[in-house]
Amino acid sequence: MSDGVPPVPETKWLLLIHSIPPKPNYLRVKIGRRLQRLGAVAIKNSVYALPKHDEAREDLQWVAREIVEGEGDASIVEARFIDGLSDAQIEALFQSAREADYVALTEDAQRLHAEFVKGTTIATDLGRLRKRLDEVVAIDFFGANRREAVEALIAELEESMEPSQEPSEVEASRKAARPEIAPGCTWVTRKGIKVDRIASAWLVRNFIDKQASFKFVPGQGYQPSPGELRFDMFEAEYTHEGDRCTFEVLVQRFDLDDAALHQMAEIIHDIDLKDGKYGRPEVAGIERLIAGLCAANPDDEARLAQGASIFAGLYESFRGGVA
16 A cells, blocks of 8 residues: 555666776776766766666676775666756767767768778778677667668668679669558657658658658667658668668658759758758758757657748748749
């Protein structure tokens, strides 16, 4: 019997609270690198967090033991945050850390692509890059942005390294005809939607599936139900391909021959991939609008509704010939 006492919410986080003596210097560096490889993020000085699960607990126990053996002090705590940082803010710290990793990987993949075009042998470096990506994905607990972009770039390089062959039947059929979509599909994407997912959802609802509904799920581990279509997430039916963002892929796959959409695709590409490929002058303004929209609205449905107005206006400006 609870006697009217509400149940205590389950703890969500593991915290490592530690202190390390100033000497020897190598111990602090070693522990910092170990925590980085585990994907832990700093909440405060000497306080690191991981999502609570058995593997994380064991990993932190090993780190704590190493700290104590180095004459430091360490405690592992199960925690839930009552005031101050919210769970969403902590998740954002993890996403930001992994997004930085994906950006670095993307830059390295683009460098390898340039070397490959010049005829340089890149097999060894490409293997290392794939290994690094796998390591980052393993600690991407909350589905950070840019994973799809770097995954697509590396996959394209790997495919280019293989002997020349005819396109597969799947690829050939993909390019041969516009996909048939039953009206009213559930389109699934990662939580925390930003520019590519907001714009892609607007595109779907206005040009591909006018009765579409949208579902926002964790970035990792989601198993789609029958009839669901995933976009801009790992292993999705519609996501980044090569150096193209999801909006560009949708425009191409559904054969949307509309000059205004093609201009929008260039803007969204430059914002999402940050490679300046098209150098569109509208990028800075639209990027600022979307950033403000996301900061003001943690709820994905609200982001989608307000973002739709931005992209509808942008589309009309291009369709009407406004440069």
